[in-house]
Amino acid sequence: MDSPASPAARALRVAYAGTPGFAAQALQALLQRGYTVPLVLTQPDRPAGRGLHAQPGAVKQLALQKGLAVVQPRGLRLDGRFADEAAQARQALREAAPDVLVVAAYGLILPQWLLDLPPLGCLNIHASLLPRWRGAAPIQRAIEAGDPVTGISIIRMDAGLDTGPVYRMQETPILAEDNQATLEARLAHLGAELLVQVLQDLQCGIAEPVAQPIDGIAYAAKIDKAETWLDFRRPAVELERQVRALAPQPGARAQLGGAVLKIHRARVGRGAEAASPGCVLRADDRGIEVACNPGSLLLERLQRAGGKPLDAAELLRGLPIRPGQVFEHPATARPA
DSSP states (O other), rough: OOTTTSSGGSOBBBEEOOEEEEEEEEHHHHHHOOOOOOOOOOOOOETTTTTEEOOHHHHHHHHHHHHOOOOOOSSOOSTTTHHHHHHHHHHHHHHOSSEEEEEEEEOOOOOOOOOOOSSTOOEEEEESTTTTTTSSSSHHHHHHTTSSEEEEEEEOOOOSSSOOOOOEEEEOOOOOTTOHHHHHHHHHHHHHHHHHHHHHHHHOOOOOOOOOSSOOOOOOOOGGGGGGGOOOSSSSSHHHHHHHHHTTOOOOEEHHHHHEEEEEEEEEEEOOOOTTTBEEEETTTTTEEEEESSSSEEEEEEHHHSSOOOOOHHHHSSSSSOOOOBOOOTTTTTTO
């Protein structure tokens, strides 16, 4: 029989580490299920908006609304640049005495002292079917690659990059209309539900993680700003996926006549006309069709620098675009 002090004999104390909206949904699920969350770790507030004022992430906003204790160290290494903040975070965690730490899109690498601190370890909500798409941008890379499915993996964290054994995994299809935002929202909901199931398994003592396969490993590198430029010398089907993978942020970009346009929505066009890649084939209420190699891309919703997203018909009223104009290639586009 479990002693009164053992985690399985009482409700789990779950510390939480996360920052953006993807992570907030799982924290909300924990609170709704009645879990005690003694401490929340989240990234420091970042400049945002037109005034670039420091803004808290979604996890901090939720934590403060619920009256949870929050710490925001800039680093967690005890021998690093922010060693004092790391030491304060370690003390706060020791005092919080969590049974388990849940991590979701936190943004800092966990050092060994933190991996070892909770008796039941550290769980990560990872937005891919591991070992495919380990790393920082699994949602974007899955869409970009044209994967038919993706999903959520709940892993027990180790010192590697998303290499830990998997407690539970569940897949979801990537729909033809999915962009980063819609797929992330679906995965956030799925991750919250799957996390609760794993915590219940831990509570009952039946959670047994399984080592990841050694085959099928892919790395989802962070999106580099240079990757946001559309290169119309590539196939239209690839560019359409690139637009969806980057929407709404940071957004795919293209430059025409010195004007930088962010592309929010596009689809593969008819592509029947022979033209040089980047050449505008038509520009009307249906969109701006641009020749690719092969095929064509129909740009349907766009945004000028400093403006708001507009459907092509409305954009064209303020920015005339004519067939025959040519979009610049990334090597010649204006740096941003």
